[in-house]
Amino acid sequence: MRPQPDFIHEFVPGTSNRTLLLLHGTGGNERDLIPLGRELDPNASLLSPRGKILENGMPRFFRRLAEGVFDLEDLETRTNELADFVASAVLHYKLAADDIVGVGYSNGANVAASMLLLRPEIMHAAILFRAMVPLVPDTLPDLSSVAVWIGAGNQDPIIAPSETQRLVSLLRSAKANVTIRFFDADHGLTSDEVGTAGRWLKGLKLSDAPR
Numbered sequence: 001m002r003p004q005p006d007f008i009h010e011f012v013p014g015t016s017n018r019t020l021l022l023l024h025g026t027g028g029n030e031r032d033l034i035p036l037g038r039e040l041d042p043n044a045s046l047l048s049p050r051g052k053i054l055e056n057g058m059p060r061f062f063r064r065l066a067e068g069v070f071d072l073e074d075l076e077t078r079t080n081e082l083a084d085f086v087a088s089a090v091l092h093y094k095l096a097a098d099d100i101v102g103v104g105y106s107n108g109a110n111v112a113a114s115m116l117l118l119r120p121e122i123m124h125a126a127i128l129f130r131a132m133v134p135l136v137p138d139t140l141p142d143l144s145s146v147a148v149w150i151g152a153g154n155q156d157p158i159i160a161p162s163e164t165q166r167l168v169s170l171l172r173s174a175k176a177n178v179t180i181r182f183f184d185a186d187h188g189l190t191s192d193e194v195g196t197a198g199r200w201l202k203g204l205k206l207s208d209a210p211r
Protein backbone atom coordinates (compact mmCIF):
# COMPACT_ATOMS: atom_id res chain seq x y z
CA MET A 1 0.00 0.00 0.00
CA ARG A 2 1.19 3.53 -0.77
CA PRO A 3 1.45 6.31 1.85
CA GLN A 4 -2.00 7.70 2.74
CA PRO A 5 -3.07 10.43 2.05
CA ASP A 6 -1.39 9.90 -1.28
CA PHE A 7 0.33 12.41 -3.50
CA ILE A 8 1.91 11.60 -6.84
CA HIS A 9 5.55 11.54 -5.76
CA GLU A 10 9.07 10.37 -6.39
CA PHE A 11 11.05 8.62 -3.70
CA VAL A 12 14.80 8.11 -4.08
CA PRO A 13 16.39 6.11 -1.26
CA GLY A 14 19.61 7.48 0.23
CA THR A 15 22.49 6.15 2.28
CA SER A 16 22.11 8.40 5.34
CA ASN A 17 19.29 8.93 7.86
CA ARG A 18 18.39 12.32 6.43
CA THR A 19 15.43 12.85 4.07
CA LEU A 20 14.98 15.96 1.94
CA LEU A 21 11.33 16.81 1.34
CA LEU A 22 11.45 18.52 -2.07
CA LEU A 23 8.64 20.98 -2.86
CA HIS A 24 8.52 22.40 -6.37
CA GLY A 25 7.40 25.82 -7.62
CA THR A 26 4.23 26.71 -9.59
CA GLY A 27 4.10 24.67 -12.81
CA GLY A 28 6.65 22.15 -11.54
CA ASN A 29 6.29 18.48 -10.74
CA GLU A 30 7.73 15.70 -8.59
CA ARG A 31 10.77 15.25 -10.85
CA ASP A 32 11.90 18.89 -11.02
CA LEU A 33 13.88 19.17 -7.81
CA ILE A 34 15.47 15.71 -7.75
CA PRO A 35 18.77 17.00 -9.27
CA LEU A 36 18.74 19.96 -6.83
CA GLY A 37 18.17 17.59 -3.91
CA ARG A 38 21.09 15.39 -5.00
CA GLU A 39 23.31 18.45 -5.35
CA LEU A 40 22.37 19.71 -1.89
CA ASP A 41 22.97 16.33 -0.26
CA PRO A 42 24.41 13.35 -2.19
CA ASN A 43 23.50 10.93 0.62
CA ALA A 44 19.98 11.86 1.74
CA SER A 45 16.78 10.13 0.72
CA LEU A 46 14.61 12.33 -1.48
CA LEU A 47 10.84 12.55 -1.12
CA SER A 48 9.26 14.75 -3.77
CA PRO A 49 5.46 15.12 -4.00
CA ARG A 50 3.55 16.91 -6.75
CA GLY A 51 1.19 19.69 -5.65
CA LYS A 52 -2.49 18.74 -6.10
CA ILE A 53 -3.86 22.12 -7.16
CA LEU A 54 -3.95 22.97 -10.84
CA GLU A 55 -3.81 26.64 -11.89
CA ASN A 56 -4.33 26.80 -15.65
CA GLY A 57 -2.84 23.32 -15.84
CA MET A 58 0.13 24.20 -13.59
CA PRO A 59 0.55 22.14 -10.41
CA ARG A 60 0.77 24.07 -7.11
CA PHE A 61 0.56 23.15 -3.45
CA PHE A 62 -2.38 25.48 -2.63
CA ARG A 63 -4.78 27.91 -4.31
CA ARG A 64 -4.08 31.59 -4.74
CA LEU A 65 -6.47 34.42 -5.58
CA ALA A 66 -3.75 36.45 -7.32
CA GLU A 67 0.04 36.46 -7.35
CA GLY A 68 1.12 36.57 -3.70
CA VAL A 69 -2.53 36.62 -2.47
CA PHE A 70 -3.33 33.24 -1.00
CA ASP A 71 -6.59 31.39 -0.36
CA LEU A 72 -5.89 30.95 3.34
CA GLU A 73 -8.57 28.32 3.96
CA ASP A 74 -7.20 26.17 1.14
CA LEU A 75 -3.63 26.81 2.29
CA GLU A 76 -4.43 25.49 5.76
CA THR A 77 -6.23 22.40 4.41
CA ARG A 78 -3.47 21.63 1.89
CA THR A 79 -0.72 22.18 4.45
CA ASN A 80 -2.29 19.64 6.78
CA GLU A 81 -2.82 17.17 3.94
CA LEU A 82 0.84 17.48 2.91
CA ALA A 83 2.01 17.10 6.52
CA ASP A 84 -0.12 13.94 6.86
CA PHE A 85 1.40 12.61 3.64
CA VAL A 86 4.93 13.17 4.99
CA ALA A 87 4.04 11.46 8.28
CA SER A 88 2.66 8.43 6.42
CA ALA A 89 5.63 8.35 4.02
CA VAL A 90 7.95 8.24 7.06
CA LEU A 91 6.24 5.01 8.15
CA HIS A 92 5.91 3.60 4.64
CA TYR A 93 9.54 4.15 3.60
CA LYS A 94 10.91 3.67 7.16
CA LEU A 95 12.48 7.13 7.32
CA ALA A 96 13.98 8.85 10.38
CA ALA A 97 11.14 11.18 11.46
CA ASP A 98 13.60 13.42 13.32
CA ASP A 99 15.73 14.25 10.28
CA ILE A 100 13.30 15.56 7.66
CA VAL A 101 14.61 18.70 5.96
CA GLY A 102 12.17 20.64 3.79
CA VAL A 103 13.59 22.12 0.57
CA GLY A 104 11.12 24.37 -1.20
CA TYR A 105 11.27 26.72 -4.15
CA SER A 106 8.75 29.59 -4.57
CA ASN A 107 5.27 28.05 -4.11
CA GLY A 108 6.98 25.01 -2.55
CA ALA A 109 8.92 27.25 -0.15
CA ASN A 110 5.66 28.94 0.83
CA VAL A 111 3.93 25.66 1.66
CA ALA A 112 7.06 24.56 3.56
CA ALA A 113 6.92 27.79 5.62
CA SER A 114 3.23 27.17 6.23
CA MET A 115 4.03 23.64 7.43
CA LEU A 116 6.67 25.01 9.84
CA LEU A 117 4.03 27.35 11.29
CA LEU A 118 1.05 24.95 11.39
CA ARG A 119 2.68 21.50 11.74
CA PRO A 120 6.04 22.17 13.43
CA GLU A 121 6.55 18.49 14.29
CA ILE A 122 7.14 17.47 10.65
CA MET A 123 10.49 19.09 9.73
CA HIS A 124 13.55 19.72 11.85
CA ALA A 125 15.07 22.09 9.31
CA ALA A 126 14.15 23.80 6.05
CA ILE A 127 15.81 25.48 3.09
CA LEU A 128 13.44 28.05 1.59
CA PHE A 129 14.33 29.50 -1.80
CA ARG A 130 12.24 32.60 -2.70
CA ALA A 131 9.71 32.36 0.14
CA MET A 132 7.07 34.79 1.41
CA VAL A 133 4.92 34.92 4.55
CA PRO A 134 2.29 32.27 3.73
CA LEU A 135 0.05 33.03 6.71
CA VAL A 136 0.29 34.35 10.25
CA PRO A 137 -1.04 31.71 12.66
CA ASP A 138 -3.29 32.70 15.59
CA THR A 139 -0.80 31.07 17.96
CA LEU A 140 2.89 30.93 17.15
CA PRO A 141 4.45 27.45 17.32
CA ASP A 142 7.63 26.81 19.29
CA LEU A 143 10.30 26.44 16.61
CA SER A 144 13.25 26.59 19.01
CA SER A 145 14.40 23.19 17.74
CA VAL A 146 14.15 24.14 14.06
CA ALA A 147 16.86 25.61 11.80
CA VAL A 148 15.82 27.52 8.66
CA TRP A 149 17.98 28.81 5.78
CA ILE A 150 16.32 31.36 3.48
CA GLY A 151 17.70 32.33 0.07
CA ALA A 152 16.33 35.53 -1.51
CA GLY A 153 17.08 37.42 -4.73
CA ASN A 154 17.80 41.13 -4.37
CA GLN A 155 16.20 41.70 -7.80
CA ASP A 156 13.25 39.37 -7.35
CA PRO A 157 10.25 41.03 -9.09
CA ILE A 158 7.79 38.81 -7.17
CA ILE A 159 9.14 39.00 -3.61
CA ALA A 160 10.33 42.32 -2.18
CA PRO A 161 13.20 42.17 0.35
CA SER A 162 10.78 43.57 2.98
CA GLU A 163 8.54 40.51 2.46
CA THR A 164 11.49 38.19 3.04
CA GLN A 165 12.36 40.16 6.18
CA ARG A 166 8.75 39.77 7.41
CA LEU A 167 9.13 36.00 7.08
CA VAL A 168 12.46 36.07 8.93
CA SER A 169 10.86 38.10 11.76
CA LEU A 170 7.87 35.77 11.97
CA LEU A 171 10.04 32.64 12.17
CA ARG A 172 12.41 34.27 14.65
CA SER A 173 9.50 35.32 16.85
CA ALA A 174 8.62 31.60 16.92
CA LYS A 175 12.25 31.07 18.12
CA ALA A 176 13.50 29.35 14.94
CA ASN A 177 17.23 29.58 14.21
CA VAL A 178 17.05 31.52 10.92
CA THR A 179 19.86 32.22 8.44
CA ILE A 180 18.95 34.71 5.71
CA ARG A 181 21.08 35.27 2.60
CA PHE A 182 20.41 37.72 -0.24
CA PHE A 183 21.90 36.89 -3.65
CA ASP A 184 22.44 38.97 -6.75
CA ALA A 185 19.53 37.24 -8.47
CA ASP A 186 15.89 37.51 -9.54
CA HIS A 187 13.24 34.82 -8.87
CA GLY A 188 15.44 32.11 -10.41
CA LEU A 189 18.03 30.14 -8.46
CA THR A 190 21.75 30.64 -9.03
CA SER A 191 24.45 27.99 -8.63
CA ASP A 192 26.19 30.21 -6.06
CA GLU A 193 23.04 30.09 -3.96
CA VAL A 194 22.59 26.33 -4.26
CA GLY A 195 26.25 25.83 -3.26
CA THR A 196 25.81 28.09 -0.23
CA ALA A 197 22.66 26.25 0.87
CA GLY A 198 24.42 22.90 0.40
CA ARG A 199 27.30 23.96 2.66
CA TRP A 200 24.82 25.10 5.32
CA LEU A 201 23.05 21.73 5.08
CA LYS A 202 26.32 19.83 5.33
CA GLY A 203 27.11 21.64 8.56
CA LEU A 204 23.65 20.97 10.02
CA LYS A 205 23.73 18.32 12.72
CA LEU A 206 20.72 16.78 14.34
CA SER A 207 22.17 17.98 17.64
CA ASP A 208 22.00 21.60 16.35
CA ALA A 209 18.27 21.33 16.60
CA PRO A 210 17.53 18.72 19.30
CA ARG A 211 13.91 17.59 19.51
Ligand code: MLT
Nearest residue numbers: 026064067068106107110
Ligand atom coordinates in the same frame (compact mmCIF):
# COMPACT_ATOMS: atom_id res chain seq x y z
C1 MLT B 1 2.90 31.53 -4.58
O1 MLT B 1 1.85 31.57 -5.17
O2 MLT B 1 3.21 30.66 -3.78
C2 MLT B 1 3.85 32.63 -4.87
O3 MLT B 1 3.21 33.64 -5.58
C3 MLT B 1 5.05 32.14 -5.59
C4 MLT B 1 4.69 31.57 -6.92
O4 MLT B 1 4.32 30.41 -6.98
O5 MLT B 1 4.80 32.29 -7.93
